[in-house]
Amino acid sequence: MSTVLAIHASPRGDRSHSRRLAEVFLSAWQARHPQSKLTRREVGRALIPPVNEAFVAAAFYPEPDARPLSMQADLALSDTLVEELLGHDVLVISTPMHNFSVPSGLKAWIDQIVRLGLTFNHTLDNGIAQYEPLVQGKKALIVTSRGGFGFGPGGELEAMNHADTLLRTALGFIGITDVTVIAVEGEESEARTFEVSAAEAEQRLLALAREF
Template sequence: MNRILAVHSSPRGERSHSRRLAEVFLDACLAAHPGAELTRREVGRGFIPHVNEAFVAAAFYPQPASRPLSMQADLALSDVLVDEVLGHELLVISAPMYNFSVPSGLKAWIDQIVRMGRTFDIIEDNGIAQYQPLVWGKRAVIITSRGGHGFGPEGPNAAFNHADTLLRTALGFIGIEDISVVAAEGEESDNQAFQASCVAAERQLRVLAEQLR
């Protein structure tokens, strides 16, 4: 893993548990891969514009090679964000669960990088659209914190989890299917239970960093 892209999505700073856990993992990765290059992308405390009509018109322009300059401008940030994803081998996303999903800044980032002709294509088969991913050979690690308990697979609240499950779907759609999820749960419970969950998550992240060698 020579190039790592870290995407932080919590609006909180030092109080963010997902950020802190991500830094534990990133430190372990850099220790295991001394020559690795780390790029950070802030989408929680830095503004990522939501998709608007101009973006959609430019993204689906029928002749991408001859887009008007105004449309190129509408896609300028998206091009930067897509290039970041394509230019790194490991994608690390830190994301708290907010109201059963991801923070709005992270959703805006997803909408900016899931781009026809850049990260996926559409091929018609007997008039029916078929989607083809364009991103290959990459891994992703999703590091998430949840206020409640039981949102993981087979948990009693798994059906309410539209956070890391959304990320899995979006990343898989563009071709990133090698995905690991590490979660800390229970911030809204007693502190002892939450701290135990964080310690377990830290241990899992350090092991995962070693396995990426």
């Protein structure tokens, strides 16, 4: 039985296109798997603290099993988020593109779940850092909205898209390489143009709900 973790990153509520499109997939998936587990994590309208010096010191403490209580407290949210990620089979991230990248809450979530010894390992080979992903057997779906057109693969603005690439890189680094991106573009264009893009995205999401 598959389990889904949905990460909602838009700072907007009912006006969010990425949230609405994610619900198309999640509703269809739940209809097909009524007994399966769906967990939601809000990172767009709820504070995910950025990594700070205390977090770094605790995360890279040389004896993880002997961390002082204060350091355990510094990592408490991160531990929860990592456990949440590892406890689900499918990751669904709904996010807009903000100024060519992802919203700050989603970036903070990434920083909290990329954890040495939990989601990746680090060794030295002749003094050169080598990294090993520790997350296995999971797939991800990224549902994203973009104000303009041409940010997807082969588009004229593809080089300006640092949202999809950031997410693919971060997820791949910890071992999630089976990643599908469904994007709707043109919110800042005329309404009909955006409606066509959204309708196409909805059909692809409904098809994916039958496959996942």
